[in-house]
Amino acid sequence: MLVITVDLVPGGYEPLRRTIAAMSIANISDLAQISDYRIEANETSNPLVGTPSRTVRCVIRGHARAQSVWALLAKASAEVVKATPPNSSDVG
Template sequence: MLRITVELLPGGHESGRRILAHADISNVKSGALANYEVELHDDILGNIGAASLTGYPRMAASVWDLVARCITVVLSGQEELPPRPQSPDVPIHRSYGGSGIPYVRLREIPEPARTLFQRNLAGSTRPLVEDDPEPMDCAHLSDWTDFLAGWR
């Protein structure tokens, strides 16, 4: 079995490293044309999915070709890259009928960005937007834009 581990080294320093995700690739049929099972796991989002890669010509390319194809088949269901993801387009709201503070509704943020952002918000202040149907489901617009920019 191959295990591919994705680690974050903040500032390039080993001391703060943490695992973000891993992939397990198992050879289930050897030979010139091998079959593989692959499972992707994200340490925040959990299991991403599993898939099979069949009839792979083992000695025709580097191990990185195998890894790329295995990841791709889990994410898209085929050996083609899915479309590049876009930044989430989330509506911006203003409290008190448009004259108050700008905010975003967590429920309107698509996954996986919602889960990542909610985790990032832990310990942060959040606006209590009384005129929103779910007032505790809101976040400051500045927190959202900082998150998208990679500043939080």
């Protein structure tokens, strides 16, 4: 499983660091060369733009494991963006 955490460090000032998003990417295909992955992503609310916190669950199908980890992360991020329209939430 991959676990990705996104921290915000306002102005580069470490004492104000806070996690604003996290994602887990789990292989559900027994590590096959062409694999499917379960994605779970959480994002905190953003009062600057008025978006609520949310949790998104989705699946990537048919990813070639021989690619860079960044290719998988790009696909996972794209699926999360598509999964929930702006300004909506499946977890309040």
